[in-house]
Amino acid sequence: MISALYPGFLAAGVVFAAVPVVLHLLARRPPDRRPLPTARFLRREERTLLRPSRRPSDVLLLAVRVLFALVLGACFAGMAWTADRAGTERIVLVDAEAAADLGMDALAVIAREATADADRSGVATRVIAYAASEHGDIVTSADLSELVHAVGEPMATAADGLRVLRAAATATALDSAEVVWVARPTWHQWTEGVGLLREALWPGALQLQSTGLGTARVAPDAPRAPASVELLGFPEDTALRRALNALGARLLTGEAGTPADTSWIFAEDPPADMVGMLVEKARAGTTVILSGALPPEVSADGEEVPWEVDADTRTGGDAEAQGPSGRAGGGAILRLGARPLGTAVQPEAGGPSRKARVIAVFEDTRPAAAARAAGAGCIVYFAASLQDAQLTREAGFPDFVGELARGCGSQADPTLPLDRGGIWALTRPDLPRRVGLADLDTSQGMPLAPGLLLLALALLGAEVLLTRERRG
Amino acid sequence: MNPTPGDGPHSGDAAELLSPDVLERLGDLDLIARTIVRGFVSGAHRSPFLGSGDDFSRHRSYQQGDDVRRLDWRLYGRTDRLYVRLFQEDSNLQSFIVVDSSASMGFVGDGPVSKLRYAQFVAAALAHVMLRTGDAVGLASFGSDTSFHLPPRNRPGHLHDVLLGLQRLRPLGSGSPAQALDEVGSALRRRGRVVLISDCLADEGIGPLLSAVSRLRARRDEVIVLRVASRLELGEVAGEAARYYDPERPHRLISAVPGADPTFRERVSAYYDELRGGLEEGGAEYAPFTTDQPLVSAIGGWLMARARRERPAP
Numbered sequence: 001m002i003s004a005l006y007p008g009f010l011a012a013g014v015v016f017a018a019v020p021v022v023l024h025l026l027a028r029r030p031p032d033r034r035p036l037p038t039a040r041f042l043r044r045e046e047r048t049l050l051r052p053s054r055r056p057s058d059v060l061l062l063a064v065r066v067l068f069a070l071v072l073g074a075c076f077a078g079m080a081w082t083a084d085r086a087g088t089e090r091i092v093l094v095d096a097e098a099a100a101d102l103g104m105d106a107l108a109v110i111a112r113e114a115t116a117d118a119d120r121s122g123v124a125t126r127v128i129a130y131a132a133s134e135h136g137d138i139v140t141s142a143d144l145s146e147l148v149h150a151v152g153e154p155m156a157t158a159a160d161g162l163r164v165l166r167a168a169a170t171a172t173a174l175d176s177a178e179v180v181w182v183a184r185p186t187w188h189q190w191t192e193g194v195g196l197l198r199e200a201l202w203p204g205a206l207q208l209q210s211t212g213l214g215t216a217r218v219a220p221d222a223p224r225a226p227a228s229v230e231l232l233g234f235p236e237d238t239a240l241r242r243a244l245n246a247l248g249a250r251l252l253t254g255e256a257g258t259p260a261d262t263s264w265i266f267a268e269d270p271p272a273d274m275v276g277m278l279v280e281k282a283r284a285g286t287t288v289i290l291s292g293a294l295p296p297e298v299s300a301d302g303e304e305v306p307w308e309v310d311a312d313t314r315t316g317g318d319a320e321a322q323g324p325s326g327r328a329g330g331g332a333i334l335r336l337g338a339r340p341l342g343t344a345v346q347p348e349a350g351g352p353s354r355k356a357r358v359i360a361v362f363e364d365t366r367p368a369a370a371a372r373a374a375g376a377g378c379i380v381y382f383a384a385s386l387q388d389a390q391l392t393r394e395a396g397f398p399d400f401v402g403e404l405a406r407g408c409g410s411q412a413d414p415t416l417p418l419d420r421g422g423i424w425a426l427t428r429p430d431l432p433r434r435v436g437l438a439d440l441d442t443s444q445g446m447p448l449a450p451g452l453l454l455l456a457l458a459l460l461g462a463e464v465l466l467t468r469e470r471r472g
Numbered sequence: 473m474n475p476t477p478g479d480g481p482h483s484g485d486a487a488e489l490l491s492p493d494v495l496e497r498l499g500d501l502d503l504i505a506r507t508i509v510r511g512f513v514s515g516a517h518r519s520p521f522l523g524s525g526d527d528f529s530r531h532r533s534y535q536q537g538d539d540v541r542r543l544d545w546r547l548y549g550r551t552d553r554l555y556v557r558l559f560q561e562d563s564n565l566q567s568f569i570v571v572d573s574s575a576s577m578g579f580v581g582d583g584p585v586s587k588l589r590y591a592q593f594v595a596a597a598l599a600h601v602m603l604r605t606g607d608a609v610g611l612a613s614f615g616s617d618t619s620f621h622l623p624p625r626n627r628p629g630h631l632h633d634v635l636l637g638l639q640r641l642r643p644l645g646s647g648s649p650a651q652a653l654d655e656v657g658s659a660l661r662r663r664g665r666v667v668l669i670s671d672c673l674a675d676e677g678i679g680p681l682l683s684a685v686s687r688l689r690a691r692r693d694e695v696i697v698l699r700v701a702s703r704l705e706l707g708e709v710a711g712e713a714a715r716y717y718d719p720e721r722p723h724r725l726i727s728a729v730p731g732a733d734p735t736f737r738e739r740v741s742a743y744y745d746e747l748r749g750g751l752e753e754g755g756a757e758y759a760p761f762t763t764d765q766p767l768v769s770a771i772g773g774w775l776m777a778r779a780r781r782e783r784p785a786p
Contacts, residue, residue, distance in 0.1 A: 031713050032715065033716075033717060034711075035719070035722075037579050037705050038701075038705040039716040039724075040737055041739040042730060043733050044728060106676065
């Protein structure tokens, strides 16, 4: 299949090719001189002087010129040839670290089980193992025994596996593929932004074959999967919604009331009575994440809210003139062990309450977010808007949202099993199992420009020779 | 009645395959002449050039093609060998082959060879036949001027000289066939035969040519005009649009489309018809040839028709 990167040049080539055709048609040359002994008997026909003479060499020259124009246009159009795709394969994507825990025999059993139905249906199967090298590069191999020796620190992440999968799948001439992912789903698989990258890298489901830990051995203080999330005070199309989707959360509309099993509730600029209701929810075991402006009476009413608002600073005016508790400044948000988020996030007034735990700070060291346990649940406050454009455009925004939601718990241990939401976000069972590979392949195919350029040069040479012969 | 080219004794048989381009590939003019003559003499039974004079001259050994009525049966009875009787006219006839070598004869047109080359073939074949029947053959040509290459002779090796003279001809200049015939007529010391091989195209028209023929006929010379032309110049093949010129007058260009002008062919035909009529009226013989005709059938056909015409069956 031939494609063009810049089809406009093809059209330009066609227009350019019309020029010699038009000139050829317009050219008026006197007919040939020919001897004829009986020329005295001819009747003079002056109209023949106006008639263009058609010589075979002229037609050949015209063809060469037209072809030259078309080839030159095609040369600049970035023509490329890509093989036609046909067939389906099943890819067994093996995390080598996880496979090393299992051993080759167990892996073979898993691969055989994973491909059993594929073999019956005649679908080809390919095993691709991946790992991270000592230098942090991704290495792949079809021979797992070789790859295990190359494994070192750091461990390969799910994003690494997705990148390997995409590269391997698009390198074939097949039409579609489905994937069985053999891995050990720990929190290490979860990297910053993987929720957003997941679908972009592989827009299909991964059929997970866990190598052991799974979700059965969830530690008591491990992050829990966000069973359901409710958003209050956010518009329908918000970046927070997409971030939560990336985390694997199930979003509720909120119109039918808040179910009892709601895990997280996000509320932006909550009024005072709503804060009271949310505190009650938190005491019942829900994690409540407040953001934006807090009503001034919240500090007096609820000691469980992890933020105190100085009423004097909320009346407006110059922040520096309003005393040391003013919230002028802000900027990037710093988190422990993570990259800064945003560059000019506008902070809200106030500061953490006495028993609150600061979980994020601005780059000027002022607290940006605080959390405090409330009964069986937790209340988190983020001193800025979760709809701040500077913040939501960051790749780490979904991860940051997850950190806010886990504000009262400990940081996730990378060696602990990934929670159910994380597994859902990585495997995405809602996406189709079989993925079309033609749309994934963004390579340009085999470029035809060098060959076309050589052809154009050959045609140019032929044109020069023919023109010289015609004049001579 | 003039023979139609191609209706000779061998039309339609293998001799037809000896087309001018095939002969041209033979290269040697002697070989070409022998090939042509062998082609039409092998099937002929009468020699085309034997005269009918009354005065006995001498005997000659019988050759294939000789008229059996000329066999001397008495001598056969005495010697048991066949001889034919030659008469005064037969043995002493002086012939001149006059070849047009003007620039227009270099025209190839649609034929396989040029008109001059075709004329060389015809002249070589005639010389071969005439020398073989005892005639003295001379060679002249006219291009810019009339050139006498060989006087009429009949001796061993003369055919080679004739062929050599023909081979040296090159198309050049613009000559007048009438003037050439006059000069050749002056060179003939007694009654003879003049064979003109030409395209008969002259600036002055056919009048002077007919006058020159009349003058020769007045001397009782035999005059044979063999016209050589290509079908393209006759208008029988459609010519394309071009600026045409007469090779003898290259500076005069005529923009024309011969193939789209039906009157062109008519005018050329009228010219040659007038020539034919004038020649026949004046007692000369006229035979038209085109350069795409196979030579064996063309020459052989004409010669046999000539023989039949001059010696009607008893």
